[in-house]
Every structure is written in C-alpha cells, then in structure tokens.
Amino acid sequence: MISRMDLLQSLAIENEKKMVLLVMDGLGGLPGEDGLTELEKAKTPLMDRLAAESELGLLSMVDVGITPGSGPGHLSLFGYDPLTWSIGRGILEALGVGAHVGAGDICARGNFCTVDADGVILDRRAGRIPSEESARVVEKLQKEIKSIENVKVTFYPGREHRFVVVFSGENLSEEVNDADPQKEGLPMRWAEARNEKALRTEKIINAFIRKVWEVLKDENPANGCLLRGFSSAPHIPSLKELYKIKPMALATYPMYRGLARLVGMEIGNAGETLEQLFDAVGNYWKDYSYFYVHVKYTDSRGEDGNFAEKVKIIEEVDRLLPKILDLKPDVLAITGDHSTPSFLSGHSWHEVPLLLWSPFARRCNAVEFGEKACSAGTLGRMQGDKLIGLMMAHGLKLNKYGA
Amino acid sequence: MISRMDLLQSLAIENEKKMVLLVMDGLGGLPGEDGLTELEKAKTPLMDRLAAESELGLLSMVDVGITPGSGPGHLSLFGYDPLTWSIGRGILEALGVGAHVGAGDICARGNFCTVDADGVILDRRAGRIPSEESARVVEKLQKEIKSIENVKVTFYPGREHRFVVVFSGENLSEEVNDADPQKEGLPMRWAEARNEKALRTEKIINAFIRKVWEVLKDENPANGCLLRGFSSAPHIPSLKELYKIKPMALATYPMYRGLARLVGMEIGNAGETLEQLFDAVGNYWKDYSYFYVHVKYTDSRGEDGNFAEKVKIIEEVDRLLPKILDLKPDVLAITGDHSTPSFLSGHSWHEVPLLLWSPFARRCNAVEFGEKACSAGTLGRMQGDKLIGLMMAHGLKLNKYGA
Numbered sequence: 001m002i003s004r005m006d007l008l009q010s011l012a013i014e015n016e017k018k019m020v021l022l023v024m025d026g027l028g029g030l031p032g033e034d035g036l037t038e039l040e041k042a043k044t045p046l047m048d049r050l051a052a053e054s055e056l057g058l059l060s061m062v063d064v065g066i067t068p069g070s071g072p073g074h075l076s077l078f079g080y081d082p083l084t085w086s087i088g089r090g091i092l093e094a095l096g097v098g099a100h101v102g103a104g105d106i107c108a109r110g111n112f113c114t115v116d117a118d119g120v121i122l123d124r125r126a127g128r129i130p131s132e133e134s135a136r137v138v139e140k141l142q143k144e145i146k147s148i149e150n151v152k153v154t155f156y157p158g159r160e161h162r163f164v165v166v167f168s169g170e171n172l173s174e175e176v177n178d179a180d181p182q183k184e185g186l187p188m189r190w191a192e193a194r195n196e197k198a199l200r201t202e203k204i205i206n207a208f209i210r211k212v213w214e215v216l217k218d219e220n221p222a223n224g225c226l227l228r229g230f231s232s233a234p235h236i237p238s239l240k241e242l243y244k245i246k247p248m249a250l251a252t253y254p255m256y257r258g259l260a261r262l263v264g265m266e267i268g269n270a271g272e273t274l275e276q277l278f279d280a281v282g283n284y285w286k287d288y289s290y291f292y293v294h295v296k297y298t299d300s301r302g303e304d305g306n307f308a309e310k311v312k313i314i315e316e317v318d319r320l321l322p323k324i325l326d327l328k329p330d331v332l333a334i335t336g337d338h339s340t341p342s343f344l345s346g347h348s349w350h351e352v353p354l355l356l357w358s359p360f361a362r363r364c365n366a367v368e369f370g371e372k373a374c375s376a377g378t379l380g381r382m383q384g385d386k387l388i389g390l391m392m393a394h395g396l397k398l399n400k401y402g403a
Numbered sequence: 404m405i406s407r408m409d410l411l412q413s414l415a416i417e418n419e420k421k422m423v424l425l426v427m428d429g430l431g432g433l434p435g436e437d438g439l440t441e442l443e444k445a446k447t448p449l450m451d452r453l454a455a456e457s458e459l460g461l462l463s464m465v466d467v468g469i470t471p472g473s474g475p476g477h478l479s480l481f482g483y484d485p486l487t488w489s490i491g492r493g494i495l496e497a498l499g500v501g502a503h504v505g506a507g508d509i510c511a512r513g514n515f516c517t518v519d520a521d522g523v524i525l526d527r528r529a530g531r532i533p534s535e536e537s538a539r540v541v542e543k544l545q546k547e548i549k550s551i552e553n554v555k556v557t558f559y560p561g562r563e564h565r566f567v568v569v570f571s572g573e574n575l576s577e578e579v580n581d582a583d584p585q586k587e588g589l590p591m592r593w594a595e596a597r598n599e600k601a602l603r604t605e606k607i608i609n610a611f612i613r614k615v616w617e618v619l620k621d622e623n624p625a626n627g628c629l630l631r632g633f634s635s636a637p638h639i640p641s642l643k644e645l646y647k648i649k650p651m652a653l654a655t656y657p658m659y660r661g662l663a664r665l666v667g668m669e670i671g672n673a674g675e676t677l678e679q680l681f682d683a684v685g686n687y688w689k690d691y692s693y694f695y696v697h698v699k700y701t702d703s704r705g706e707d708g709n710f711a712e713k714v715k716i717i718e719e720v721d722r723l724l725p726k727i728l729d730l731k732p733d734v735l736a737i738t739g740d741h742s743t744p745s746f747l748s749g750h751s752w753h754e755v756p757l758l759l760w761s762p763f764a765r766r767c768n769a770v771e772f773g774e775k776a777c778s779a780g781t782l783g784r785m786q787g788d789k790l791i792g793l794m795m796a797h798g799l800k801l802n803k804y805g806a
Contacts, residue, residue, distance in 0.1 A: 030765055031765065031766060035766070035768055037765075063410070064789040065411075065792035065794075065795065065801065066410065066796070066801070067801065067804060068803070069803050069805035069806045072805040083405050083410065089806050341763075344763065346803075348763070349793075350765050375767065375783070376779065
C-alpha cells in the first residue's frame with residue numbers, strides 16, 4: 001500500500017498560493033471552574049470571526065493518550081508521522097542552543113567538569129558554573145580548537161555548565177558510547193566505539209576531550225569536559241522535495257528553528273518579540289509559499305501553571321493576527337503542537353484545537369475558536385500529520401488521485 | 404514503526420493512582436418508539452451528573468460493522484487489538500465453565516456420546532442428557548481418572564451433554580485433530596497429531612478417551628465421549644508486565660474471570676449478587692491500581708429482548724455506583740464490551756457508549772450518559788483498545804513521548 005507521504009508527493013503541484021501554519025505552542029487547555037479553557041476564555045474576536053468561516057477540528061499528534069514532546073508534536077504538524085520519524089535527545093538539545101547539525105555531522109551534549117591530576121572526575125558539573133562563565137570558557141575553547149584531524153569542531157554555549165559541540169567531517173559515526181563516568185570520584189571514562197566503523201570517531205572524540213582539558217588546565221573549577229549523547233541529524237526528506245512548496249520558518253526560539261531546519265525549511269529573522277515575529281511574515285511573503293510561524297509563550301505560561309497569562313498571550317496573538325490576514329493568505333491553519341493545560345503545568349495528551357481557513361472551507365458556522373467548538377467541528381478528530389496535506393488541498397496544490 | 408502497545412509499555416510509570424473500568428456487558432442499545440435507548444431511558448442521576456464532568460465517546464471494539472463476541476470485546480477493553488490477539492473457541496468454552504487453563508495446558512470441549520460394542524458412534528450427544536446427569540457422570544469420571552501417563556486430567560461439567568477437560572503436563576501440543584467422527588453411524592475417529600511434536604499428546608488423548616469409555620461402559624446412554632477443539636492458552640503479555648499496573652478482576656461469571664486471568668489479572672471474590680460485586684471493590688482497594696468490574700445482567704436482559712428489564716439493571720448499577728465513587732478513584736471508565744440492543748436480542752455492531760471521568764477530563768458539559776450524548780462527546784469515536792492507554796494518561800501513568 002502506498003504511504004500517505006508518497007501519495008501526497010505523487011499528487012503535489014506547484015502554484016503561487018500562500019499557506020500559513022500559525023502554531024501557538026501548547027495551545028490546548030483544560031477548563032477552569034466556569035467550564036472554559038484558556039482558549040475559550042480569551043477574548044479573540046478575530047479568531048472567533050474566522051472560526052465561523054473555517055473548518056474546525058481536533059488534532060492528535062501521536063496517538064490517543066500520548067503526551068507529545070515538542071519534537072514529535074512539530075514533526076506531526078509538518079506531516080511526518082512521529083512514530084516513524086524520531087529525533088534523538090542529543091539533536092534536540094543541539095537545536096535548543098541553536099546549533100546547526102548538517103548531514104553527516106555528529107553532535108554531543110557537553111558538561112564542563114572538574115578533573116584532578118590523575119584524571120579522576122571530582123565534579124561532573126564544575127560546580128554548576130553560571131552561564132556567563134560557561135560562555136567565556138566556550139569562547140576560549142573555540143579560539144584554540146578549530147579542528148581535530150580535519151574534522152571541524154563548533155562549540156555552542158548552553159545554560160550553566162552545559163554546552164553543545166558539533167563535529168563536521170567525513171565518515172563520522174554516532175555509534176559511540178558516552179565519554180562520562182556517570183559518577184563522581186571515578187576515573188574518566190573515555191568514548192568507546194560500538195563497532196569498527198566508529199573507531200575513527202572514537203579516536204577523534206577522545207583527542208578532542210584531551211585537547212579541551214589541556215586548554216582549560218589553568219581554569220578552576222571548569223578544567224575539563226564530558227561528552228554524552230553522540231547523535232547525527234536524522235535523515236528526513238525535506239518539505240520542498242516532498243511537496244514542491246517553498247517553506248519559511250519564523251520562530252523566536254532556537255529549538256523550533258532547528259526543528260524547521262531538519263525538515264528543510266529556510267529560516268527567517270523572526271526578531272525577538274511577538275510583534276516582530278508577526279511583522280516578519282510580511283518581510284518574506286513574496287518568496288515563499290508555506291510559512292511556519294511559532295509562538296512560544298502560550299506553552300511557557302501553561303508550563304508556569306498561569307491560566308490568566310496564557311489567556312493574555314492568546315489575546316495578544318489575536319490582536320496581532322491582522323499582520324498575517326492583511327497579506328491575504330490562501331490557506332491559514334491556527335493550532336498548537338500539543339496541549340499545555342495550565343491546570344497540569346506541563347504538556348498533556350489532550351487533542352489540540354485546529355482552525356483551518358480557506359475560501360474552500362466547508363465552514364461549520366461556529367461562533368468561536370475553542371476546544372468545544374473544535375470537538376463539534378466539521379473536521380472531527382484528525383491525526384496531526386494529515387494537516388499538511390489538507391492545507392495543500394485547500395491551496396489547490398494537489399492533483400486528483402486516479403482518473 | 405513502534406506499535407501502540409510497545410509505545411505505552413516504554414512510557415509507563417508506576418504510581419499509586421487507582422483506575423476503575425466498570426463494564427456493563429452489552430451496554431449499548433437501540434432506541435424504542437420514543438427515540439430513547441435503554442441507557443437513555445434509565446433513570447441514572449449519578450451517571451448523568453458524572454457525565455457533565457467527564458469525557459464522553461463511543462468505542463468501536465473491532466471495526467465498523469463488526470459485532471464482537473465477549474472475547475474480542477473484552478480483549479479490546481483490556482488494550483489488546485482483537486484482530487491481533489485472538490482466543491480460540493475451545494479456550495473460551497473452558498473459561499465459560501470456570502476451567503483453569505495454565506501455560507502449557509491443553510483443554511478440549513467434550514461431548515458425552517452413545518457408542519456401540521464395535522466403537523460406532525450411535526448418538527454424538529447421548530440423547531442430550533440433562534446437565535445434572537452430566538454432572539454426576541463427570542464426578543464419577545474425575546474419581547476414576549486423575550492422570551494419564553503423568554499428565555493431570557481435570558474435568559469440568561457443562562450444560563447438557565457437554566463438559567470440558569484440561570490436560571496439564573509437559574510437552575503437550577494443541578496440534579491434534581478432533582476425536583469425533585462428526586456424523587452418527589460412523590466408527591469412532593480417534594485423535595490424530597498434525598505433526599511429530601504432537602504424537603505424544605495424540606497418544607495421551609486416545610488413551611484418555613478409551614479410559615473414559617471403560618469407566619462409563621455400564622452407563623446408558625452416556626457410555627462414551629468425544630473431544631474437539633484442542634487448545635492451549637494463548638500467550639498474551641500480562642497487563643502487569645506491559646503497563647506496571649496491579650490489576651484486579653471482579654466478575655460474578657466464570658468466563659469473565661477467565662478472560663481477566665488470560666491477561667494476567669488477579670481474581671477477587673465478587674460474590675454472587677450485584678450488591679456483593681460492588682462491595683467487593685472496596686475489599687481489594689488498597690492493594691491494586693486497576694479494577695475491572697463486570698456486570699453481566701445488562702447483556703442477559705438484552706439477549707432476552709427485554710428492554711424494560713435491561714433499563715432496570717442499568718438503574719440498579721447507578722444506585723450501587725456510590726460504593727465505587729466513595730473510594731475516590733482517580734480514573735473511572737464506564738462502558739460495555741459490545742452493544743446488546745433488546746431490539747436485536749443479541750450482540751450487535753453498534754459502538755459502545757463510554758464515560759471517562761478524571762480530574763483531567765476535558766469535560767463536555769453533557770447533561771446525561773447515553774448514546775446520543777456520547778456521539779457528541781469530546782472523545783469522539785475511538786478504538787476500544789486505546790482505552791487503557793487513555794485511562795493511564797488520565798492516571799498520570801505515562802511519560803511524555805520524545806523531548
């Protein structure tokens with residue numbers, strides 16, 4: 001049987017129609033005492049008006065009862081079944097600090113540590129040095145270490161004692177065990193190849209670590225490093241080759257830019273504020289046909305357990321929406337990558353509300369955009385990874401299947 | 404791609420939260436002249452109040468249009484896709500008479516028959532002797548036949564001329580053809596192994612049948628027996644090993660206790676009446692985290708075609724519900740294993756109403772628990788085998804998938 005992805009690819013045609021996927025991270029919620037969720041409580045006159053002319057539904061990103069992380073949630077929205085296409089922890093961490101991990105590269109999560117003269121690890125986190133201190137050390141290292149045996153080395157500072165390193169070169173392998181004794185007071189445990197093909201990578205990694213120790217020998221407490229979670233970027237076919245669309249990602253947080261880059265989107269300058277993010281869409285409007293616009297703060301406020309503030313962010317998005325609507329997109333989808341109910345202060349398994357507007361929407365005459373309206377919407381419950389194909393249909397970017 | 408079962412297993416975490424699955428057998432119905440189904444007609448103030456705070460939906464146990472037997476219906480509720488995991492007719496018959504079929508055991512459905520001196524089968528059902536007569540014969544046999552070649556033999560009486568026998572020993576095989584000529588007036592057809600590994604079992608079965616004939620030689624008309632449907636217990640991974648839960652089954656009918664035992668539940672003393680069944684939950688509350696509570700009579704009255712009496716049973720369950728609610732379960736699911744509309748006097752393919760209560764329910768403000776309310780519920784239509792994972796999500800027993 002042909003997969004949905006292959007089917008869509010075989011039917012895809014290029015046209016000038018513009019599609020926008022507006023993701024409010026963690027949008028879905030749970031009702032408070034008055035029975036209204038964050039989205040239902042928010043005053044969103046524009047989205048409510050849109051809802052009346054749209055198709056509404058609920059998206060399941062992975063499966064019933066499964067709480068998606070940001071990786072699986074976004075893969076699903078981008079059209080990749082998250083149980084088939086997965087992203088390792090190391091890669092996601094790298095994306096989170098804005099690291100670029102290209103095809104064939106290997107990345108790893110690093111800790112600065114304190115090591116004694118005999119190579120015993122005294123403190124695996126170097127006293128949790130502050131982020132600024134860590135950034136200084138990373139800069140010093142990058143100046144001294146640019147490559148190891150023709151393999152390019154790139155450092156990215158993280159929070160506190162954490163950093164990310166990317167190795168770029170030929171014939172690298174992720175099949176290498178962690179260079180980390182896991183416990184303090186033990187001698188260093190060096191990287192170890194899991195098979196013969198990874199032997200060269202093992203050698204490079206251990207030479208790299210020795211070099212780091214050497215450069216840092218006069219530092220205190222961060223006079224060494226450990227490396228874990230060696231990972232290569234997953235090979236994911238790009239949206240461009242799959243669907244003949246020109247995708248542009250606008251996101252203020254590095255992890256989401258990274259996720260978009262993994263599926264072959266180009267990355268625009270989204271600025272730093274919500275206002276700048278929405279303004280950015282217009283800046284790239286002419287040259288792209290699919291816009292992924294990511295609003296982080298709905299999730300952040302939900303994670304904080306702050307119902308009222310999550311409501312405010314949603315209202316702010318509604319206020320900014322004209323910046324997109326004035327561009328007259330042909331297809332507009334508004335949804336989330338998962339639910340983050342304030343009541344749970346975390347991601348949850350609840351389905352995510354979806355509003356899909358196009359001139360060809362079989363509109364359901366809803367009076368507002370909210371979980372209950374979506375539950376009764378014309379789209380019903382849908383797997384998240386079907387959304388991109390549905391958007392393409394509304395953008396008249398899919399040929400008929402069969403004669 | 405990872406299966407849902409493996410996915411749930413990889414995400415499952417243990418905690419102290421208590422989940423209750425209350426199964427009203429054959430709950431789903433069809434409307435009478437006034438448009439109300441049995442469940443809608445029943446006065447169920449408690450379930451209606453719960454509905455307002457719950458998620459409602461409709462469960463499909465096998466597939467659209469497929470009428471489930473009790474085996475597939477329950478497997479689905481317990482989280483096993485009934486098209487992947489099946490239970491042979493022989494095993495189900497054995498479970499129905501309360502037989503215990505352990506790992507490695509073989510069971511068979513037996514008929515008492517009338518056989519002549521030359522071994523010709525005159526009557527395959529021994530004139531359908533009454534159940535009491537059959538029970539007397541079974542007792543006599545059990546006294547005389549305890550084992551055959553170190554294989555333990557256990558008899559269980561059934562209705563009329565039927566009984567069940569379980570063989571317990573080493574290296575037994577179910578790959579043996581029926582010991583039954585199928586037609587009357589033909590000579591006995593002895594058990595036949597389908598392959599070499601089953602030769603020992605063939606020998607034991609035929610020795611067993613000869614021994615039965617010998618013990619019964621002075622009986623009339625039940626002076627022989629036939630055996631069909633040799634089956635071993637299917638290997639089904641237990642709920643405990645899959646989901647880190649401690650499951651307790653409370654059911655007044657043996658077949659349902661047997662089904663629960665197949666998936667590794669422990670079996671409690673459920674008494675005989677509905678009142679005793681509901682009281683039993685409290686008796687085991689402390690030591691278990693998942694309770695399967697089975698109410699048989701909704702199905703029985705439906706099978707009788709008795710709409711009014713099925714309504715009464717549902718009302719009785721509503722009256723007894725406080726015995727469970729007072730225990731303060733963290734998650735409560737109320738549903739059936741299939742529909743048994745009185746109008747059809749039998750199982751049917753119609754989806755089964757589901758009420759799922761937890762503090763994290765995205766409640767749909769329904770005003771009653773009934774088929775129409777469930778059809779408009781926030782859960783929509785769902786495969787029955789997804790229920791257990793959704794219950795675990797609501798019990799906060801599942802980690803996030805992916806970072």
